Structure formats: C-alpha cells, structure tokens
Amino acid sequence: MKKLFTIALAFAAMSSAAWAETIKVGVVGPFSGPFALQGKNFKAGIDAWFALNGNKVGGNDIQIVYRDVPQADPARSKALAQELVVREGVQYLAGFYFTPDAMAATALLQQANVPMVVMNAATSAIVAASPQVLRTSFTTWQTTTPIAKVAKDQGVTKVITLVSDYGPGIDAETAFKTAFAKEGGQVVESVRMPLSTNDFAPLMQRIKDSGAQGLFTFLPSGPPTLAFVKAFNDNGLKAAGVKFYATGDLTQESDLPALGEAGLGLQTTFHYAVSHDSPENKAFVAAAEKAIGNPAELSFPAVGAFDGMYVISKMIEATGGKQDAKKAVEAVKGLSWISPRGPVTIDAESRHITENIYLREVAKDANGKYYNKEIQTFEKQGDPGLAFVKK
C-alpha cells in the first residue's frame, strides 16, 4: 500500500514537472480606427514569428493577449497595460505604436516586474524612462541623421525643413538641423505644418520663396503624404530641381500604390524596406504576407514586432519561464542577431536597437509594382537622439 502511494506521488511529481507553463505577452497597439493598418502589421509580424519558430520556447507556450488603443491615448494605454498585468498576468508588455502610449505604461513596469518591448514608438526618450524598456523599432533621430549626409553628398547646401507640428516632427526637424550643421550645410527656414493640413499648395510657395536647393520633410504615414507629394510635383518644384529628402515614414510600402508615378525617385532613409534582399527577409516577408492577407498592406511595424518577439523569446529562455524582469532584460543586453532588416544589436547601455539605416529610392519593378530600392547603407547606426534626452 505504501509502495503504491509512493509510485502515485512520483507520478504526480513527474507530471507537474512536465507541465508546460503558458507565458502571456500583452500587446498594446492600434487595432481599430484610423491607424488599424499599423496594428494589423504588429499582428502580422507576431504571427509570422510564430509561423517560423512555433509558439513554444523551452517547453513553455507563449500566448499573446491583444489590447486595442485606436489613437494616441496615454490614459487608456496605461489602464489597459495595468489590466494586462493584474488580470491577465502577462509576463511581458509589448507593442506600442505611439510614444505617449508607451511613456504612460513605463510607470507600471518596476512594480509589476515586467519588461516592455517597444515595437514602434519612435521618440528617443522612451528607453530612458525605465531600465525595463527595450526597443526593436527605430527612432526619428536614427532615421533622420543619415539623410543630412546624403543631402550634403549630393551638393546641396541650403535646405528648408517642413515638418508636421507634433512630437516626432519636431524631433525630425531638430535631428536634421543638428546633423546638417555638422555636415556644414545651412537650414534656411524651418516651417512647422499643422497636422490637419489638407492643402499644401501655399507651403510649396513658401519653399519656392525661400530659395532652398533642397527640402527635408517629415509627415506621419497616411493620407497627408499623398497630398504633400502631389503638391510638390504639381506646383513645379520637382521640375525646378528642388531636391526632396524625407524619412521612410513618407514612403511606407502600403502608401506606395496610392503615390504611384508621383512617388518615383523619392529618396528616403529608413531602417527597413520590404524589398530588402536577404534570405532572412524573404522568409519573413513570405510568412508575414500570409499572416496579413493582402501583401500590399505589409510595412515597417511588422518587422519591429517580429524582432520584438525574438527578443521576448530570448528573455523567456534566459529566465526559464519564471517572472524576473531584471534578469530577462540583463540577458538580452548586447544581444546580436540577423533580423529581416539586416544585422542588429540591442545596445547594452541604452537598450535601443543598433541597426543599419538604408538610403532608398522609390522604383518600379518588372511587374509595375512600386517598391523602395535600397541604394546605400549606413552601417550600425545607434540613436543620436539619446544625447539630447533631458534626464
């Protein structure tokens, strides 16, 4: 009898040891509303990662819990992040398309013992807000700085900047001015446009009157970019030889079919182009296109999410599925791997991703499809904006 009991106990112990834990990851992003496309890209990136790697890490199942914040809404983002931690018991927070949303949730991390992986929000200051924040996307400073060098190399010395009047736009303006001054160029005028601008014709007149040889612009991805580029061409600035420089937000892949001919030849700098030529990217794009449904909708937030999942899987590996935010973050500091966008490293000090920034030109392939063609690589770019973050 006693023997039987021991055997039963042994079985019980074994089965509990083999019992796989389900590790929950909470993803906050815009899954409905005007920015739903970006949220869809988060989901496609995550689904692509599962499709290529399976949803088990070291015997633990990973489960994603999505929460929707349709527009930048810090209060809602924080409330949902709290709900994820307290009710759902997530071990990792991830996603975050808008800076204010990410910033609001950083306040919870320490007490909740949860690391946060930012998959998009692009303001330098986020990683400084908490030692438990990691980022796998880019910053506006990071993507803007190389274009100043491109402008100088093309013999342009006088540039006018036009940016949308909100956080990232102002970041882009400061970054460009700083980098262009370092190159020895001159910014003749800086104009900030309201976010709600529909008609850009008067601003084109401003560019013409400024006598600048080149234009640097930053607009959020979406409807205004189309009107902006059309206004630039229609008002004769393209014909007058004014050079157009911008970050890749302006030519994200999902907007290219709408831009059409008007977008041809636009040069932008960015961390990822869907067309990037590497075996890692081919595998990623195939899986992500399947996950998103319509290949034309795939763009950069997907790769941020994909790499975010990689980092999370490494953290789960390092902690063996136990909740220990500090150990998890320590484990991935300095982590290097080949991402679909090229070689990347999580910088040990800033916890932000060091990556290649590419100069791309909008071109048309043999099937008449528009894409961002990478023509120059700026290797291992860190985030120059961190030096300007107020401590």
Add this chain to the structure above:
Amino acid sequence: MQTVMSIAIDALAYGMVLFVISIGLSVTMGLMRVVNLAHGAFAMIGGYLASYAARDLGLGYAAGVLVAIIGTVIIAVPIERFLYRRIYGAPELTQVLMTIGITFCVIGITNFAFGPTLKTIPLPPSLQGSLDLGFRSIATHRIFAIASGLVVAALLWFLIEKTAFGIKIRAAVDNAAMTAALGVRTEIVYAVSFAVAIGLAALGGVLGAELLPVEPYYALRYMVTFLVVVSVGGAGSIPGALIASLLLGAIDTTGRYLAPEYGEFFFYLAVILIVTLFPRGLAGRLK
C-alpha cells in the same frame, strides 16, 4: 506680387473644391432641414466607387465619375426611404445621432470591404500634369475642379430658382403641410432633393480626391470643415456657400502661407467672427 497672385490662385482652387463638396450638405441642411452628418460618408462612397471603376475595372475617369454619382444615389435611395424619412422634422439631436450612426456603419463597412489603405482615382492624361501660368504652375485637375464648381453652382441656382421643381422644393421647405394640401407630392420632392444632394456629395468626393484622399476615415476627418462652410454660408443658400467657400479658402491659404505654425487659428477665428456677426450665415434667410 507674384507671391500674392500665387496665393490667390491657390485660394481659389481650394475654395472651389470646398464648395463642390459642401454644397450638397447645404442643400440637405437648408432645404430639407436635416443635419446630415453622413454627408462625408456619401462623398467617401462616391470616391470609393470612382476608384473601383476607374482603377480596378479600368473604365476611365469620366465613367468613374458617372459610376460614383449614380452608384451613390442608388445606395442612398433605400437609406432615404427607410431611415431619413423618419427624421424629417425631428429634433436636431435625433438627426445628429442617427446620421452619425450611419457614418460609423459606413466607415466600418468600407474598412472591411476595401481595407484601410488609401485609394486613388487615376486622372486621364488631359488632367494630369500642370499648366504653366507664366509666373507659376498649377495642377490641371485644380483648374478642372474650379470649372466644375462654377458649373455646379450655376446649374443648382437655375434648378432651385428658375424651374417648377425648384418652386415645389422651396414651398415644401417653407410649409410642408400646406404644400401637400395643394397637391404636391412632398415625399417625392424630398426624395429627389435628397438624391441631388447625395449626387453632389459623390461628385465632390471624386473631384476633391487629389486634395482629400479617399480612405475609410474620410467620412469623419473632413466633416467639420464641410459643416463650417455651410454654417458660414448660410444653410440652403448657393451664393452663400460659394462666398463662404472662397472666403474661408482664402483665409486658410493665406494663413498657412504666412504663419503655418498657428495651424487653423485664422480659419476658426474668421468662423467665430462671421457667425457672431451673421448668426444665420452670410446669406442665411431670416425666419
């Protein structure tokens, strides 16, 4: 001087686009007394239909415009019959709640059916490119929009002021019960004016697509601007809407050239001043 001329032309073009899109709303709000917040939704449906016909089916721009107008009217007729007819003469709050509900439904359906990406309406070669005016160049489609706006204004003015149908509309607006008693089928008059207003919305959606790109949130994004044009011009007045569009276009364009960092400050300052001085709009009729 060149700059002044240049701004004037931009202002004219922007104003006329505003006019074409807003005039349909002016008709529903002024003549039919319906606060139609779904106006932008109908303009958007027009844009989507035109994009589908001209780009995906390859029928060309002219066919796209026709498909947009006729298709949107066909979609709108049952909506008028079963939904709008219940709210004629209802309190404004009821009208606002129902039409904003329709707007959200339309946004959801288009997002589901066409996806969240931007849709364009390919222009024919004759409207592509830009025209050199000597001191600057202007996009050809903007000139087309200006001309279309003028034609629409003239035709509508003729319809409402000079035809027997126009007399019936005006009579039905002033006193529906009395007009019906005199043997006018007011429900048909209303249905036809609604169809005209929706057709104009669709036309505006297509003509304005270069400036206000077609995407699911179009229906809400620009609605405030349309409402402002109607309230400044005076609901139901065609000359009023024309003057308001041109005036607001001029203020907005000049403000954006001189002081873009102030955003829409000058636009709304002008709106506040005009509405304070003329509570019924520039050309609103006093009750």
